[in-house]
Structures are given as C-alpha cells and as structure tokens.
Amino acid sequence: MEKTFEWSEDGKVLLKLLDKGATEIVVPEGVEKIGNEAFKKCSSLQSISLPNSLTTIGEKAFCKCISLTELHIPDSVTSIGDYAFWKCTGIVHVNVPRSVNTIGRGVFKDCESLVSIHIPDNVKSIGDLAFWHCKSLASIEIPESVTSIGMNAFSYGRLESVYIPASITAMGEPPFSTCWALKNINVASDNPHYVSIDGVLFSKDMERIIAFPAGKKVEEYRIPASVLSIERGAFSGCSPYENWHMYFTKVHIPDGVTSIGAYAFAWCRFLQSIDIPASVTSIGMSAFESCECLQTVYFRHQDIRECEIDAEAFKRVDLNKCTLCVTEENLEACRQHPVLSRFKHILTSFSSDENG
Numbered sequence: 001m002e003k004t005f006e007w008s009e010d011g012k013v014l015l016k017l018l019d020k021g022a023t024e025i026v027v028p029e030g031v032e033k034i035g036n037e038a039f040k041k042c043s044s045l046q047s048i049s050l051p052n053s054l055t056t057i058g059e060k061a062f063c064k065c066i067s068l069t070e071l072h073i074p075d076s077v078t079s080i081g082d083y084a085f086w087k088c089t090g091i092v093h094v095n096v097p098r099s100v101n102t103i104g105r106g107v108f109k110d111c112e113s114l115v116s117i118h119i120p121d122n123v124k125s126i127g128d129l130a131f132w133h134c135k136s137l138a139s140i141e142i143p144e145s146v147t148s149i150g151m152n153a154f155s156y157g158r159l160e161s162v163y164i165p166a167s168i169t170a171m172g173e174p175p176f177s178t179c180w181a182l183k184n185i186n187v188a189s190d191n192p193h194y195v196s197i198d199g200v201l202f203s204k205d206m207e208r209i210i211a212f213p214a215g216k217k218v219e220e221y222r223i224p225a226s227v228l229s230i231e232r233g234a235f236s237g238c239s240p241y242e243n244w245h246m247y248f249t250k251v252h253i254p255d256g257v258t259s260i261g262a263y264a265f266a267w268c269r270f271l272q273s274i275d276i277p278a279s280v281t282s283i284g285m286s287a288f289e290s291c292e293c294l295q296t297v298y299f300r301h302q303d304i305r306e307c308e309i310d311a312e313a314f315k316r317v318d319l320n321k322c323t324l325c326v327t328e329e330n331l332e333a334c335r336q337h338p339v340l341s342r343f344k345h346i347l348t349s350f351s352s353d354e355n356g
Helices: 328-336
Strands: 005-007 013-017 024-026 047-049 093-095 116-118 161-164 184-187 194-197 200-203 208-211 220-222 250-252 273-276 296-299 323-327 345-350
Touching (some): 250 273, 323 328, 328 345
Parallel strands (some): 161 184, 220 250, 323 345
Antiparallel strands (some): 200 208
16 A cells, blocks of 8 residues: 555545555545645546545645546535536536535636536535536536536536525625526526526626627627626637637727626627726726637727726727727827727717707
8 A cells, every 4th residue: 555655644634645556546545634735646546436425625636537437425524625527528427515615715716627516505605616617517406505606617517597596695706707508597586696687697787798698699789787896807709700600799888887807708700899988997917818809899989088098998809800999089099099090990980969
C-alpha cells in the first residue's frame, strides 16, 4: 500500500497517488481526508472506492481524472473542496450526500459527460462556476434549502429550463450565461428577491434585468420600461438558430436605463442593431463583444462625455463595417472619443430631441 499512496504521518490523510497508471483504486478504511490534488491528472483512473471513514475531499483532489466514470461519494463526507472534480470529463452520474451543505467553486466544472446530479435538500449554496460547461446536463433540481447561487454556476451548459425556489436570496451574475438550450427561467411566486416574466429573470422590483435565456426564440425583445440596469452577462450568448432562421436580431432598450453591464450582449451573434438611449451613463467591458452581425449602433446622447464607455465595450466587433449614428450636437465629440472614434463610419441621422 505504501508504494501506491503517499500518506500523512498519522495515516489519516491520503496525500498523493504514486501509481499514476492505476485504473482502479480502493482507498482503505480509516482515511479521513483526500488531500489537495491527491489524484490530480491521474488520467488512467477509471473507478475509485472511497471509505465510510472519509469526511473531506480536498481542493482539486480528482482534477483532470479524465477516465474516471464511476464515482460514489460516501455519506460520511461533509466537505468537498473547490475544483475537486474539475475536468473529470468521463463522470456521468453523481449523488451528493446529505452530509454536504455546500457545493463549492468549480467542483464539477468542465464535467462534460455529466448527465444527472442529485443535490440533497440540505445544501445551502452552489458556488461560482460549480457546473460551468457541463454540456450534457439538461436539467437540474435546485432544492428549497439553497439560498445562494454563484456567478456562472451553470454557464455554458445545456440546461433547457431552470426553476428558482423561494429560498434563493442571492445570485452571482450571470448565473446561466450562454446556455444555448435554455428557453425559460422560472421563479417561485413567493420569492422576495426575483421574478420571472415570460421566462426572463428580473429583480423583484423589475429594475434590473438579470438573465435572458440564450435559447429563447424571439427575433426582437423589448426590455420593460421599469428596467434601470442591464446586468452583467444578461443577454450573453443569445443567438438561437434553427432551419436557417436567425433569432434575437434586435433589442429595444428603454429610456431610463442607466447602465449596461460587462458582457451584457456578448456573443449575441445575430444582433444587427442597438439603440442606446441618452439615459445610459456607463457601458461595461465587452458589453457587445463578438456581436458579429452588428451593423448599426445608435447613441442618442447630446454629450457623449456623460457616458463612460469601457475601452473594450465593442471588442471583436468589425467597426469598419458597423455604422455609428449620433446626434449632430455630438458628432465632433464622437470623432475625438477614445472608443467611438474607432468606428469607420460615423453619421448624424437624428437630433438629440428625437424619440428613440
């Protein structure tokens, strides 16, 4: 056994698997902790049996065990470290034991074959990136015990619908970015912090739009007039495509919106035009990144200097082909602007007192 593992002095912590070519491993009874990175990059490992004495799985403990397909976490485990199963691309099913109350940061990140996972009803938080890029996970049940969901917790997956229970009080933004199959985000009617309107996630007061399902097939979307802020990544990845038909080509931003967050419309590949009202005072990093079909951008500000625009707001947008339309009063300021001056074509097509 000593040749297979490296141990702590008391023999209770498995520090490292020494036999990197092992395909099956049985961890003996008495072991209480799998150390950080203990099985990292053990690419031949296909199955592992964990003892009932185990209470802790360390950070990145099984990171990049790409051949691991069988995983049973015993009920004795109370703590699973961040990124514990990151890039375990062969794992298909996981049952999280009731003894665990937190699914940490990136625990199942990039588990591309993960089809199903059971989250017990005593888990209180799901961390940042917990299920990021789990591209085979089509559904998940979030129990009523969960109070917080981290940033990008389910992003880049293939969830088709999501139900937010009343217990959720905080969500990192964006929670479901670039889930191309996602058509609806539903919220319990008695949730005091969030609300869903036509499958779109808002703050309860309807002043913040948080997440638009990337797979929702609409050609145009009109943001409600109550909205003041378009949150980070709210529309990122909205580019449904079916039978040669492009969706989400136009969005209407109401007067009154003051901020467009980072990555708000990033990777909206078919978005053709955007009309930015004069009320907007800040546009975040990569807000329109990789909007490949963007043809026209309207700024209705009389003084563009009143709007703070991140240097990379239009990253990977072909500004030689995209036309910037501004008010006559604002033309010269736009030509001198550190960001907007990059547009090859700057035109005046309306005056500042026109309606958007």
